[in-house]
Structures are given as C-alpha cells and as structure tokens.
Amino acid sequence: MSNSNITLKIGKTLSIPLNTELTTKFQQISQQLMEIQSLFQAESDEDKISYERAWSIIPDVNDEYIKDIISCAEDIRKNYKAFVTVGIGGSDLCARLFHELINPVYFNSMKDRFGAPEIYFTGDTFDPRGLYGLLYVLKEKEILDKTVFHIVSKSGKTAETFASAVIIRQWLKDNWHEQVITTTAGDPSSVLFQMNQQKPFRKLLVMPKGVGGRFSAFTSVGLLLLAVTAMESETPKIRIQKAIKGLKLAKEIFEKPYYHQDNIPYRLAGWLQLMEYMGKTIIEFYDYADHHFLADWFVQLYDESVQERGQGLTVRPLRGPTSNHSALNGIVNGPKDKVVLFINWKNLWHEIYGETESSIQSYNDIQDKELSELCNLKLSQLQEASYVGTAEDFNDKGIPNATLIVSERSIESVSALMRILMDTTAVKGRLQGLHFDENGSIDLKHELTYLQSGVEGYKQRMRENIRTVRS
Amino acid sequence: MSNSNITLKIGKTLSIPLNTELTTKFQQISQQLMEIQSLFQAESDEDKISYERAWSIIPDVNDEYIKDIISCAEDIRKNYKAFVTVGIGGSDLCARLFHELINPVYFNSMKDRFGAPEIYFTGDTFDPRGLYGLLYVLKEKEILDKTVFHIVSKSGKTAETFASAVIIRQWLKDNWHEQVITTTAGDPSSVLFQMNQQKPFRKLLVMPKGVGGRFSAFTSVGLLLLAVTAMESETPKIRIQKAIKGLKLAKEIFEKPYYHQDNIPYRLAGWLQLMEYMGKTIIEFYDYADHHFLADWFVQLYDESVQERGQGLTVRPLRGPTSNHSALNGIVNGPKDKVVLFINWKNLWHEIYGETESSIQSYNDIQDKELSELCNLKLSQLQEASYVGTAEDFNDKGIPNATLIVSERSIESVSALMRILMDTTAVKGRLQGLHFDENGSIDLKHELTYLQSGVEGYKQRMRENIRTVRS
Numbered sequence: 001m002s003n004s005n006i007t008l009k010i011g012k013t014l015s016i017p018l019n020t021e022l023t024t025k026f027q028q029i030s031q032q033l034m035e036i037q038s039l040f041q042a043e044s045d046e047d048k049i050s051y052e053r054a055w056s057i058i059p060d061v062n063d064e065y066i067k068d069i070i071s072c073a074e075d076i077r078k079n080y081k082a083f084v085t086v087g088i089g090g091s092d093l094c095a096r097l098f099h100e101l102i103n104p105v106y107f108n109s110m111k112d113r114f115g116a117p118e119i120y121f122t123g124d125t126f127d128p129r130g131l132y133g134l135l136y137v138l139k140e141k142e143i144l145d146k147t148v149f150h151i152v153s154k155s156g157k158t159a160e161t162f163a164s165a166v167i168i169r170q171w172l173k174d175n176w177h178e179q180v181i182t183t184t185a186g187d188p189s190s191v192l193f194q195m196n197q198q199k200p201f202r203k204l205l206v207m208p209k210g211v212g213g214r215f216s217a218f219t220s221v222g223l224l225l226l227a228v229t230a231m232e233s234e235t236p237k238i239r240i241q242k243a244i245k246g247l248k249l250a251k252e253i254f255e256k257p258y259y260h261q262d263n264i265p266y267r268l269a270g271w272l273q274l275m276e277y278m279g280k281t282i283i284e285f286y287d288y289a290d291h292h293f294l295a296d297w298f299v300q301l302y303d304e305s306v307q308e309r310g311q312g313l314t315v316r317p318l319r320g321p322t323s324n325h326s327a328l329n330g331i332v333n334g335p336k337d338k339v340v341l342f343i344n345w346k347n348l349w350h351e352i353y354g355e356t357e358s359s360i361q362s363y364n365d366i367q368d369k370e371l372s373e374l375c376n377l378k379l380s381q382l383q384e385a386s387y388v389g390t391a392e393d394f395n396d397k398g399i400p401n402a403t404l405i406v407s408e409r410s411i412e413s414v415s416a417l418m419r420i421l422m423d424t425t426a427v428k429g430r431l432q433g434l435h436f437d438e439n440g441s442i443d444l445k446h447e448l449t450y451l452q453s454g455v456e457g458y459k460q461r462m463r464e465n466i467r468t469v470r471s
Numbered sequence: 472m473s474n475s476n477i478t479l480k481i482g483k484t485l486s487i488p489l490n491t492e493l494t495t496k497f498q499q500i501s502q503q504l505m506e507i508q509s510l511f512q513a514e515s516d517e518d519k520i521s522y523e524r525a526w527s528i529i530p531d532v533n534d535e536y537i538k539d540i541i542s543c544a545e546d547i548r549k550n551y552k553a554f555v556t557v558g559i560g561g562s563d564l565c566a567r568l569f570h571e572l573i574n575p576v577y578f579n580s581m582k583d584r585f586g587a588p589e590i591y592f593t594g595d596t597f598d599p600r601g602l603y604g605l606l607y608v609l610k611e612k613e614i615l616d617k618t619v620f621h622i623v624s625k626s627g628k629t630a631e632t633f634a635s636a637v638i639i640r641q642w643l644k645d646n647w648h649e650q651v652i653t654t655t656a657g658d659p660s661s662v663l664f665q666m667n668q669q670k671p672f673r674k675l676l677v678m679p680k681g682v683g684g685r686f687s688a689f690t691s692v693g694l695l696l697l698a699v700t701a702m703e704s705e706t707p708k709i710r711i712q713k714a715i716k717g718l719k720l721a722k723e724i725f726e727k728p729y730y731h732q733d734n735i736p737y738r739l740a741g742w743l744q745l746m747e748y749m750g751k752t753i754i755e756f757y758d759y760a761d762h763h764f765l766a767d768w769f770v771q772l773y774d775e776s777v778q779e780r781g782q783g784l785t786v787r788p789l790r791g792p793t794s795n796h797s798a799l800n801g802i803v804n805g806p807k808d809k810v811v812l813f814i815n816w817k818n819l820w821h822e823i824y825g826e827t828e829s830s831i832q833s834y835n836d837i838q839d840k841e842l843s844e845l846c847n848l849k850l851s852q853l854q855e856a857s858y859v860g861t862a863e864d865f866n867d868k869g870i871p872n873a874t875l876i877v878s879e880r881s882i883e884s885v886s887a888l889m890r891i892l893m894d895t896t897a898v899k900g901r902l903q904g905l906h907f908d909e910n911g912s913i914d915l916k917h918e919l920t921y922l923q924s925g926v927e928g929y930k931q932r933m934r935e936n937i938r939t940v941r942s
Binding site for chain 2: 088089090093104105106108109110111124125126127128129130131132133134136137140141157158159160162163164166167169170191194195198199281282289290292296299300303304307309310311312314316317319320321322324325326327328329330332333334335336337338348349350357358360361363365366368370371373374376377378379380381382383384385386388389390392393396397457458459460461462463464465466467468469470
C-alpha cells in the first residue's frame with residue numbers, strides 16, 4: 001500500500017537556516033525520536049494491553065469482536081428508525097466525527113437513507129435542553145418506541161451520561177432494556193455491566209481492555225455508528241473494512257523509520273516539540289473544511305493526553321475558510337505564540353449527490369474585477385485556492401505552519417488521519433517524558449499519555465455541591 | 472431597571488493580596504479606565520457614526536429601520552416555508568447564536584412552529600457539501616421555491632458568501648431576485664446594492680453606517696432571524712422589543728461609574744488586562760451550557776477587534792460540562808497561561824416544553840454511592856452543581872477565573888450579555904492603546920478596535936492562486 005492518501009508538508013518556516021541552538025535542539029529531538037521508536041517496537045501485543053495501548057492493535061473484520069459490531073448494526077438497521085449515541089468526550093466525539101465527515105449533511109431529512117435510521121446525539125451535558133428536546137421530537141414523530149440508544153461509558157458511572165440514561169429510561173418505561181445497547185467495560189467495575197447481569201440489554205459490547213476513552217474511536221464507540229449509517233452500495237461490513245484499511249495504512253506509516261519523509265507521527269511530533277521549545281504555546285488546528293468535530297476530537301485527545309506536568313501546547317479548533325473571518329487577524333497580527341496545523345482535503349465533493357460538481361456561472365448584472373475572478377470555477381477549486389493562499393500568507397508573515405494533506409473525505413482516509421493523529425499524540429507524550437517515573441526510569445505501566453488524572457477535583461466538588469443543593 | 476439580570480463574579484485569585492508591582496499595575500489600569508470612560512462619554516451620537524461605534528446607538532421599536540425589519544419578518548412568516556441566512560463571520564454568527572440560544576432545539580422537526588419557517592445557514596465556506604446538501608434537501612422537500620435567502624455582506628463582495636449566492640441563483644433561476652432579501656451597505660460601494668438598483672430584490676435592508684460587521688448583531692443581521700422565529704404568544708415586534716430591553720439594560724450598566732461593582736465591561740476588561748500583564752495568554756471562554764455559537768461569536772468579536780499590534784489574549788471556545796471531559800485536564804495540569812471566563816446560566820429549562828422539569832428517578836438495579844447522589848435532582852440542578860464545583864476547583868488550584876452570571880436564557884438576557892461583551896471588547900481595545908496613533912496622540916477616527924485589517928494578505932494570495940488554477 002502506498003502512502004499517497006495522506007502526506008505532511010511543513011511550511012517554509014523550518015526551511016530557513018536554524019541557528020546553532022535550534023540545530024542542537026533539533027538533533028536532540030531526533031535522538032529522542034529514535035529511542036521512542038525502539039520502545040514502541042519493543043512492546044509486544046500483550047504489553048500493549050497492560051500499557052493501555054491496545055487501541056493500536058488493528059482488528060480483522062473476522063474477529064468475534066468486529067463481527068459482533070456488524071451484526072449489532074444490522075439488527076439496528078432492520079428494527080429501528082432512530083439511533084442515539086449517549087456519551088461524552090472520548091465516548092461520543094469520534095461517533096460525531098464519523099457522522100459529520102462521512103455521512104451526507106442533513107442526514108435525517110433525506111428521503112432515502114438506504115436503510116439507515118435517523119441519527120442523534122445526547123448525554124454530553126447536564127443542560128436539559130438537548131435531551132428533553134430530543135425526547136419530545138421522537139415522541140412527536142411517533143418513533144420513540146422505534147429508537148435505540150447506544151450508551152457509552154467504560155465505568156458506566158460518567159455522571160452526565162448516566163443521568164441522561166436514567167431520564168431516557170423514565171420515558172421508555174418497561175421497554176428500556178430492550179432499547180439500549182451499551183459499550184462498557186466487560187467486568188463488574190462497570191455499573192452498566194452490573195445492570196446487564198441483572199436484566200440483559202438488547203446488546204452489551206465490551207470496551208476492549210487497555211483502551212482509554214479518548215483512544216477508543218476504532219472500537220464499537222465509533223465503529224457502530226459508522227456501520228449503522230452505511231449508505232448506497234455499502235453494508236456495515238464494507239464500512240468497517242474501509243476503516244480497517246485506513247488503520248493499516250497508518251500503521252505502515254508509523255512503522256517506517258522515524259526519520260523517513262512519510263513517517264508523519266514522528267515528524268509532526270518532533271516539529272511540535274521544536275515549536276514548543278521556540279516558545280510557541282498554541283496549536284491552531286485549522287481543519288480546512290466545513291467540519292466541527294475532527295478538531296473537537298483532537299482537542300480532547302491532545303489536551304487530555306499530553307498537557308500534563310506543566311507542558312504541552314494548547315489546541316484551539318478552527319475551520320477554513322470560516323475562521324479566516326474570525327481568528328485569522330489575531331494569528332497574523334497578534335502575539336507570535338501560535339503554530340498552525342492545517343488539514344487540507346483534496347476532494348470535497350460528496351459522492352452521495354451522484355453528479356459532477358457544477359461551476360459558478362458568470363453573472364452580467366455587475367462588473368467587478370474581484371468577483372469576476374470567481375466565475376467558471378467550482379466551489380471546491382475556490383476552497384483549494386483559499387487554503388493555498390492562507391498557507392502562503394502565513395509563510396510570508398513568519399507564522400509556523402504544517403499541513404496534513406488528505407486525498408479525500410472517505411472512510412479510509414479519515415480513519416488513517418485519526419490514527420496518525422493518535423500516533424502523533426503518543427509520540428509527543430513520550431517526547432515530553434511522560435513514560436518516565438519521578439526518578440527518571442522508564443515506567444511504561446504508568447505512562448501518563450494514556451492515563452486520565454487531574455479531573456477528580458471538580459468531580460469531588462460537584463458532589464459536595466449536590467449535597468448542598470439537596471440539604 | 473435593576474442590574475439583577477447579569478452579574479460578574481471574579482474568582483478567588485484576585486482576592487489574594489497583590490504584591491507591590493501588581494498593585495501599581497492595578498492602579499495604573501484604574502487610571503486608564505477612568506480616562507477611557509471620559510472618552511466614551513464625550514463622544515456624541517454623531518461621532519459614534521464616524522468612529523464606527525454606531526452599534527452602540529440603541530434603536531427604538533418605532534424607528535423606520537426597525538419597522539422595516541419587523542414587516543420583512545412578517546412577510547417571510549406569511550409567504551415562505553424556509554429561511555436561509557447566507558453570510559460569514561460577523562454576518563452570520565450572531566444569527567446562528569440567536570437561533571441556538573433562543574429557539575428550541577430540533578427546531579425544523581417541530582410539528583408546530585407557531586408560524587415560523589424552517590431555519591438554515593450557509594455561505595460561510597467554499598466547502599461545497601453544506602450548500603449543495605441544503606439545496607438538494609429543499610428541492611427534495613419541494614419547498615425550494617418557498618424558501619427565502621437572507622444574503623448578508625456589507626460590501627457585497629465577501630467571496631464565500633457571494634459564490635454561494637450565485638450558486639443559489641443557478642438553482643432558483645428566474646425567481647432569484649424575488650427570493651432574496653439582502654442586508655448590505657446603502658450605497659454603490661456594495662455590489663448587492665448595485666444589483667438591487669438594476670433589478671430589485673424582495674427587500675434590501677441597509678447596514679447602518681458606522682457599524683462594523685462583528686458589531687452588527689443588533690441590526691437586521693441578527694434581528695431579522697430573531698423576529699422571523701417568533702414562537703408561541705410572541706410576534707416579531709415583541710421579540711425585537713425584548714432585545715431592545717436587553718440592550719438598554721446593558722447601556723445602563725456601561726454608564727455607571729467605571730469602578731462601580733455592577734459595571735461589568737470596565738471591571739472585566741480591567742481584569743483581563745491585569746491577567747495579560749501577569750503573563751496569561753489564553754482566555755478559556757467557558758460557556759457553561761449546551762451552546763456552540765456564543766463562544767464562536769465572541770472569538771470572532773475579540774480576536775478581530777483587539778489582537779492587533781502584537782497584544783491581546785487568544786480566546787478558545789469551551790462548553791461546560793462537555794469540555795470538562797476534554798480541555799479541563801490541560802487547564803488544571805498544563806501550562807499556567809490560561810484564564811477562564813465562565814458564563815453561568817441560572818435557568819436552563821426551556822419554556823417551549825410547557826411543563827416543569829422532572830427529577831431523575833431513583834433506580835434499584837444497582838447500589839452505587841456516587842450514582843445514588845444524582846437521584847431525585849433535576850438535570851439543571853446538576854448543571855449548577857457541576858459549574859460551582861469546577862469554579863471552586865479552579866480557585867483551589869490557582870487558575871484565575873471570572874464568571875458572568877446570567878439569570879435566564881431569554882432574549883433580554885442574551886441581548887444584554889452580548890452587548891456587555893461588545894462593550895468589554897471596546898474597553899479592552901482602548902486599554903491596549905488602539906485609540907492612539909503612532910505618535911501617541913488620541914486618534915479615534917482610526918481606532919483599530921473597530922477596523923478590519925491584516926486579512927488582505929491571504930485574500931490577495933487566494934486570487935493569485937485562482938488565476939493559477941484557471942491557467
């Protein structure tokens with residue numbers, strides 16, 4: 001398989017001669033990357049589970065686990081008119097991302113969805129508006145009893161998700177267990193697992209051991225949504241095959257020598273590390289397309305994984321060219337504390353429309369030099385010109401930038417891209433020394449990149465405040 | 472009118488004793504705020520127009536301009552089944568915000584919208600997916616000829632918006648002018664104004680002189696959407712009256728002495744200035760509710776207005792408690808370069824549901840101490856406990872934070888809040904000296920807070936790249 005689907009281009013800033021200090025730092029980072037690659041290679045599959053790196057095991061479409069997801073998706077398509085993902089953070093952002101990037105917009109309004117149910121999301125807040133609004137609408141449409149809820153929580157205790165699940169239960173009454181599918185831990189550490197033992201849900205899908213929430217996109221957390229929404233000439237199985245194909249591509253990239261031109265995770269993590277050393281503090285994640293959730297997913301992945309021990313760039317989500325009319329002025333003229341990571345998509349026309357994209361016609365009402373330049377081009381050509389213009393302008397003005405060029409908005413490419421960003425995060429964590437213990441010894445079992453910590457303070461205080469409300 | 476609707480609470484960090492250096496800085500900022508307030512007071516209404524501050528003139532519901540918006544909204548409600556806002560940045564974010572915060576979720580799926588059409592947005596990207604998806608769906612629903620498009624662009628030349636408008640025209644054919652309402656400049660500097668002269672649109676609404684795009688929420692840019700979507704027991708006029716009421720509340724707040732406890736814009740801008748002096752570089756705009764667009768709107772307002780001349784904090788959009796599961800770890804454990812601005816909403820239940828919010832029932836399947844604490848409470852009570860817990864945790868961990876407490880999610884409160892944020896931005900611009908010329912003289916006519924600059928580079932390069940594509 002070639003590496004033609006995704007390439008990394010680093011902007012002009014780094015091609016200027018480095019001074020001695022930066023050259024030394026660059027060499028030091030290269031040395032670290034070499035050692036990190038040796039570490040990753042030395043970890044066996046068994047170790048991956050105990051080191052919380054099981055997300056990097058590529059499944060096969062014939063694995064029992066994947067077969068279960070496919071048959072669950074087929075069951076949903078056959079028996080339900082709506083499918084609701086109930087989760088927060090790592091438990092819903094990947095499903096939202098798949099739905100937004102892969103499926104047609106205005107999905108629920110389409111006359112023919114080729115067997116897919118309507119798609120909704122909830123469980124990511126205590127703000128009552130979204131959940132009650134959803135239940136009202138499903139009831140008004142008379143499909144509430146034809147709706148299946150996919151409740152995602154490894155511990156089964158995530159407060160926002162669990163509270164939503166209990167309210168859904170109040171509305172569904174006796175039929176709740178039948179209309180619930182859950183992805184959760186496969187042992188009694190999960191409350192949802194315990195509930196399932198007392199009275200089985202329609203389906204329990206096990207969160208694989210050694211997979212942290214934010215690295216769980218390619219388990220049933222994300223794959224079930226992807227499979228359920230199979231479109232024309234697809235099946236759930238075909239969709240999952242495509243995702244696995246993308247993961248394999250990313251794995252090949254990750255296994256090339258760390259210094260190889262095509263090894264994006266090592267090159268990108270190294271570049272970010274150097275930028276941080278040069279005093280940059282913000283990554284502008286500039287997804288040059290009409291998406292929200294790829295950036296939101298990356299914020300979650302990166303902030304939670306590497307902003308520990310006082311290090312790590314802060315990720316801000318942006319969209320091109322939309323954000324050119326909001327954040328761009330600040331990037332160009334504001335403090336020089338930002339680096340830009342563009343995602344540049346090469347084929348933005350969506351196959352569901354079935355035809356070729358039309359060009360913008362000329363208009364004769366007015367003569368305007370600037371506007372006449374838009375004529376006879378397609379929107380997607382303007383999109384490319386806008387990206388190239390913005391990147392060139394950043395180069396010209398000394399804003400460090402790198403671009404991940406993605407060949408198309410397909411399941412393969414999106415899966416490969418996500419996996420590359422996960423691998424980049426894993427490498428960046430180790431560049432920040434998150435695999436060392438306090439004495440400087442290598443301590444992979446407690447590698448902070450994959451562990452969640454630091455959130456307990458607000459959770460504990462929230463509980464205290466609940467007790468205050470109640471009393 | 473009281474100031475009970477919106478209050479500002481500054482977290483514990485600033486109540487610790489300031490050292491001598493900070494005390495001196497604080498006094499210096501206070502002195503500046505006093506001078507800034509004198510300047511604002513000295514500007515007459517006439518000056519407001521020439522200084523691009525006409526957004527701060529409060530309209531009356533009987534002004535011809537407002538009457539025009541109301542009658543246009545009534546025309547749309549009577550004659551159309553769908554209303555599409557076509558704009559980008561300052562020309563669409565306020566309308567998106569009003570729709571998201573004020574109207575029920577799943578608006579287009581409601582059986583009874585009390586006379587309001589379906590609501591859509593486009594024109595904020597060259598990515599072809601959203602626009603073509605929308606046109607396909609409107610055609611499939613057989614309401615494309617019953618759809619009215621509100622094209623918003625002061626110059627009429629905004630490339631993303633204009634390109635979308637021309638494609639919409641291709642689909643509507645001869646009926647285009649009839650199905651277009653435009654908000655644009657009232658003179659031939661606007662291409663849309665020129666087009667309207669040759670063949671009139673259904674309606675041309677004039678963008679008032681002296682109102683920059685990002686300060687235009689309370690012109691037809693935002694108010695038309697608000698009026699069109701009037702719900703049960705409301706009319707377009709009532710909705711606009713409510714917005715004006717909110718603006719008046721904000722004006723009263725702004726005119727109190729700068730040091731007054733209730734004068735949020737001066738206190739908040741001063742606090743942000745001090746935080747910047749202390750080395751903070753990021754504002755986490757933590758809207759503690761299930762919204763996206765209030766934060767997106769503020770990013771646009773603040774980044775474009777004050778991130779000039781190398782100063783100004785960078786705004787990152789966050790949501791509570793959703794972002795507690797993504798960005799919070801980084802705020803608590805990452806670099807100490809962040810300040811948090813919470814928006815805390817006191818009444819999150821939406822009146823459209825007509826009933827009282829129910830409490831979460833107890834569940835007997837499992838015994839879990841943590842989860843049992845959630846029982847018998849409403850989601851909105853949990854939301855409040857979650858906000859308080861998060862703010863307390865930040866206080867405890869030394870993360871500087873301030874909170875804007877908003878009494879309810881109503882038109883009055885949302886309008887007052889937006890206007891307070893606009894005023895805060897205006898004060899912050901002057902704190903950064905954006906009203907001085909290069910020689911240090913006061914230069915209100917070229918005040919950078921209200922001017923757009925710095926974006927021409929990418930636009931010029933985009934045009935060059937268009938010529939490359941074409942050749």
